[in-house]
Amino acid sequence: MRLASSALALVLLSGVAACGGQAPAPTSAETDTSQVEASEIDREAETERLNAFFETKFNESLSRNPMSATFLGSRENYDKWNDASDANRISEMELQREMVAEMQDLFDPEALSDQGRLSYRLAEYQLELAEKAHNRRWHTYTFSQMRGAHAGIASFLIGQHKVTSKSDAEAYIARLRGIETYLGQNLDNAKASAEQGIRPPLFVYDFVINGAANVIDGYPFEGVGPDRPSPLYEDFVGKVDALVTNSTITEDEASELKSEARAALLDHVYPAYFELITWVEEDKANANTDDGAWKLPDGEAYYRDRLAQMTTTDMSADEIHDLGLAEVARIHDEMRAIMQQVGYEGTLQEFFEFTRTDAQFFKPNSDEGKAEYLAEATAMIDTMREALPTVFNTFPKAEMEVKAVEAFRERAAGKAFYQRPAPDGSRPGVYYANLYRMQDMPLYQMEALAYHEGIPGHHMQLAISQELTGIPKFRKYGSVTAYTEGWGLYSEFLPKEMGFYEDPYSDFGRLAMELWRAARLVVDTGLHAKQWTREEAIDYLLTNTPNPEGDARKAIERYIVMPGQATAYKIGMLKILELREDARTRLGDAFDIRDFHDVVLRDGPVPLQILEENVEAWITNQ
Secondary structure, three states: OOOOOOOOOOOOOOOHHHHOOOOOOOOOHHHHHHHHHHHHHHHHHHHHHHHHHHHHHHHHHHHHOHHHHHHOOOOOOOOOOOOOOHHHHHHHHHHHHHHHHHHHHHOOHHHOOHHHHHHHHHHHHHHHHHHHHHHOHHHOOOOOOOOOHHHHHHHHHHHOOOOOOHHHHHHHHHHHHHHHHHHHHHHHHHHHHHHOOOOOOHHHHHHHHHHHHHHOOOEOOOOOOOOOEOHHHHHHHHHHHHHHHOOOOOHHHHHHHHHHHHHHHHHHHHHHHHHHHHHHHHHHHHOOOOOOHHHOOOHHHHHHHHHHHHHOOOOOHHHHHHHHHHHHHHHHHHHHHHHHHHOOOOOHHHHHHHHHHOHHHOOOOOHHHHHHHHHHHHHHHHHHHHHHHHOOOOOOOOOEEEEEOOOOOOOOOOOEEEEOOOOOOOOOEEEEEOOOOHHHOOHHHHHHHHHHHOOOOHHHHHHHHHHOOOOOHHHHOOOOHHHHHHHHHHHHHHHHHOOOOOOHHHHHHHHHHHHHHHHHHHHHHHHHOOOOOHHHHHHHHHHHOOOOHHHHHHHHHHHHHOOOHHHHHHHHHHHHHHHHHHHHHHHHHHOOHHHHHHHHHOOOOOOHHHHHHHHHHHHHHO
16 A cells, blocks of 8 residues: 555655865855754754644543553553444544544644654554545445454453452453443444444354353353353453452452442443343344355445455456465475485475474363463563574563463464553563463474564564654554564574574474465455465465465455455565665665664554565665
């Protein structure tokens, strides 16, 4: 996708020419210098004013979006949920339009510093994306196995709502009571999409029903005893008991809070989830087995917009598909070299089957096996952390830890994912590994997964981004999928150059992970542009990758409900590598990979076009 035509081109090297090798003017050099310095001071002052403008708008947005505030560690509106109604979506879109119009009226980008112009440009770019997403907001499946309030409510309260005081516990109870409205608004959105003929494929329905049912399974529901608590009640009791342990509240106060929570779960949570499950079960009769975005109203244009949003390029579905085929073929050749290295005789597909099934590649599907996996993944990240200074100048301050995906959502959740730390340090970054079925987590992929989700991957990039100074918060906490996931995949490759992946099977795992992302280019476009069926896409992954069937099936089901998202990884990685090697060639001995990584990370998430401009400016300046 090209940037908004109204945005001015970013002048990354402004001021450089004025400070270097120009012929002296008739006035004194001292006068020239003072004029340049005054100009730079004016630019910085105007950029500070722009940042203050963005800060005000960001804080206003947080006051309207309590869940976002909680994610950032704020207690503002701690007892409330976001307004998920369509009326509010329309209102938020209009507010974003007004914000950009006000920015354009108040500020001249020519009067800003480099960072100020970049912020100005990104605000316009984000509005362009938001307009397209808003126009097709009904196309996004409200509930699926990958996302939706039915599972998000529980993971939010359990993972984000901290309880360090009685008022925090009371806010938790208020949020339990508010679930009826919040989940109801999401259900209204799903109904409105369905009325327009926009429904997820048939297979999604049982995932949603089971995911919702898991939240209301256990005490105080269904007449079971407290020895089998529901996920939310167990979480609340644990957090309240911790207040008693540290003498923040009394036993009597804790008992009263637990009683109020039980009542909220029964009177508000249960009816909301029961209504959702009932409707999903009824609407299931209207679903079909068509999988791709092509089936939706104006589906071809919708998918084209999704690809542009996810990749930040104007690549067509056919171009992305062909790129995927070429990358799959290249990686297959590298895998055959590893087959020779380990002495395996047979075809590549036979080697895939060997790595899918041989017991040496898997931990036991037991509590002990899962604990060993988490401990070893943590150790790999710790070892990588010690080696970082050889390739990085800048390091995150925030801590991170490795956890298993919680039981209530592990069946539907993805293979692994990362949750950024709280800005105030109250919550570390978390690499979640899905250990629901250990057969889907082969040991030869452990190293690459740890680097991607942890260090130097998502934790490095996201933590550094939110710790940046001198840029507005919408950039610190923003998301550009091609940039973020491209960095994650690049972070799997970088350790190879650093001397990691010493075990050839582990290096095979690295290639398997890269192959997985290359194959995504093929199957995503196959599903949504070429009308492949779910089974055709699953068969392609099973034939061309070593991942087990459960892995392939879950992945294809993910790509179906999130069109285009999976294409961002490989396209982002290839762009970072392309820019790095171009810089290495042009700079020669002056190239320092640590400085290159600073250029990539210093501005927060940016579209690939802007990343390319940033690297080009750095090369020129060198």
